[in-house]
Amino acid sequence: xxxxxxxxxxxxxxxxxxxxxxxxxxxxxxxxxxxxxxxxxxxxxxxxxxxxxxxxxxxxxxxxxxxxxxxxxxxxxxxxxxxxxxxxxxxxxxxxxxxxxxxxxxxxxxxxxxxxxxxxxxxxxxxxxxxxxxxxxxxxxxxxxxxxxxxxxxxxxxxxxxxxxxxxxxxxxxxxxxxxxxxxxxxxxxxxxxxxxxxxxxxxxxxxxxxxxxxxxxxxxxxxxxxxxxxxxxxxxxxxxxxxxxxxxxxxxxxxxxxxxxxxxxxxxxxxxxxxxxxxxxxxxxxxxxxxxxxxxxxxxxxxxxxxxxxxxxxxxxxxxxxxxxxxxxxxxxxxxxxxxxxxxxxxxxxxxxxxxxxxxxxxxxxxxxxxxxxxxxxxxxxxxxxxxxxxxxxxxxxxxxxxxxxxxxx
Numbered sequence: 588x589x590x591x592x593x594x595x596x597x598x599x600x601x602x603x604x605x606x607x608x609x610x611x612x613x614x615x616x617x618x619x620x621x622x623x624x625x626x627x628x629x630x631x632x633x634x635x636x637x638x639x640x641x642x643x644x645x646x647x648x649x650x651x652x653x654x655x656x657x658x659x660x661x662x663x664x665x666x667x668x669x670x671x672x673x674x675x676x677x678x679x680x681x682x683x684x685x686x687x688x689x690x691x692x693x694x695x696x697x698x699x700x701x702x703x704x705x706x707x708x709x710x711x712x713x714x715x716x717x718x719x720x721x722x723x724x725x726x727x728x729x730x731x732x733x734x735x736x737x738x739x740x741x742x743x744x745x746x747x748x749x750x751x752x753x754x755x756x757x758x759x760x761x762x763x764x765x766x767x768x769x770x771x772x773x774x775x776x777x778x779x780x781x782x783x784x785x786x787x788x789x790x791x792x793x794x795x796x797x798x799x800x801x802x803x804x805x806x807x808x809x810x811x812x813x814x815x816x817x818x819x820x821x822x823x824x825x826x827x828x829x830x831x832x833x834x835x836x837x838x839x840x841x842x843x844x845x846x847x848x849x850x851x852x853x854x855x856x857x858x859x860x861x862x863x864x865x866x867x868x869x870x871x872x873x874x875x876x877x878x879x880x881x882x883x884x885x886x887x888x889x890x891x892x893x894x895x896x897x898x899x900x901x902x903x904x905x906x907x908x909x910x911x912x913x914x915x916x917x918x919x920x921x922x923x924x925x926x927x928x929x930x931x932x933x934x935x936x937x938x939x940x941x942x943x944x945x946x947x948x949x950x951x952x953x954x955x956x957x958x959x960x961x962x963x964x965x966x967x968x969x970x971x972x973x974x975x976x977x978x979x980x981x982x983x984x985x986x987x988x989x990x991x992x993x994x995x996x997x998x
Contacts, residue, residue, distance in 0.1 A: 607677055612673075615681075619701075622686065628705075635649065635653050642774075645778050654675055655710065655711045656711060658673075659675075671966050678715045678719065679715070685697065689733060693733060701714065713757070716920040717744070721733060724993060732746075742910070743755060746993060753916055753955065753984070754913050754916065755918055756908035756915065756917055765892040767803075767888065769804075772806060773805060779815060785874060788875065792879040793880075797841070797883050798842075799841075799884065799885040800887075800888060801837070801887055802836065802837070845881075845882055870884070893938075894941040897919060897921065897942070901919070901942070901951070901954075905950045905953060909953045910953075911953040914955035916955060916958065917957050918960070922961070922962070929961045942977045955982040956978045960974075977997075
């Protein structure tokens with residue numbers, strides 16, 4: 588650690604990467620793919636494309652989840668990128684600059700982490716979060732060392748400014764951990780039941796609303812599992828029997844006429860009306876056949892607790908990812924949210940409330956600040972004013988001037 592202290596005080600100029608041209612971005616993407624292995628990368632992209640194409644709704648979720656990989660592949664092939672894809676490709680290309688500054692041991696750890704991120708349902712987001720966090724602090728005037736890679740420290744970054752140091756542990760939390768009805772499970776359910784609903788609509792033309800309350804939720808269910816199969820069968824049985832409702836402790840189902848004004852008959856108007864009626868936490872889907880339309884609307888038996896899930900994760904991270912020898916910062920990335928949900932979590936101060944509650948707990952005594960970000964920040968969809976940071980006023984370093992840019996609360 589003395590080596591790091593010397594290294595961090597040798598210069599006061601942060602090492603932010605220079606702006607990357609489109610040509611340089613493409614070269615860096617190809618260099619990253621070479622690090623991964625061209626055959627491994629090709630197999631990964633092929634597998635992701637197959638998952639996207641396999642089902643309509645869940646496939647769209649897969650495309651969103653793995654947007655960074657798809658943007659990098661488009662860049663590699665020279666295809667035209669949308670503004671968001673260009674930002675994502677830039678983020679991925681930046682990992683090459685990160686690799687260049689690491690020690691041999693750090694390069695090995697980075698490659699191991701990269702391989703892990705490109706396996707199964709994992710994504711590049713955790714790596715991009717670490718690098719983005721490092722770049723943000725360099726832009727704030729800090730010297731940043733990626734000690735998690737270089738030295739295998741439990742925290743990811745050591746930042747320094749004017750002789751003061753802080754540890755930063757980065758973590759990625761899926762919002763699904765705070766939902767009773769998982770979006771992925773809902774999409775899989777709708778995909779598997781959609782053909783049956785279209786068949787039923789062909790025989791029963793009209794406009795319908797199938798409302799579902801799921802007190803026990805719909806969690807961690809994948810296509811073909813007993814949970815989805817049982818709910819699928821219940822819906823089919825109810826419709827086949829011309830029943831309007833069905834209920835037990837697992838689900839309450841009700842089929843009603845869909846009452847719409849003519850101007851709201853298109854899908855966009857329909858979804859807007861339904862979102863207003865059922866609230867932001869409802870899971871919605873629309874299917875149709877000929878002149879028949881059936882809307883599915885599902886809610887859990889209780890409100891989502893994404894912020895509560897974050898607080899619990901913070902409590903687990905503080906004693907395991909921070910050493911306590913220096914002020915600690917927990918940098919959270921809340922994954923699997925959309926603009927509406929993220930806006931509500933921010934504007935209703937839900938995340939802030941849970942973060943500040945955590946900072947009163949005994950395990951938070953080593954934490955000087957908590958930060959929160961989402962894909963909207965990663966994509967550059969929100970400006971610098973969107974930063975969410977909450978300082979622990981009881982930490983001894985809370986008023987340290989040199990650390991202020993990294994720890995001062997944003998609200």
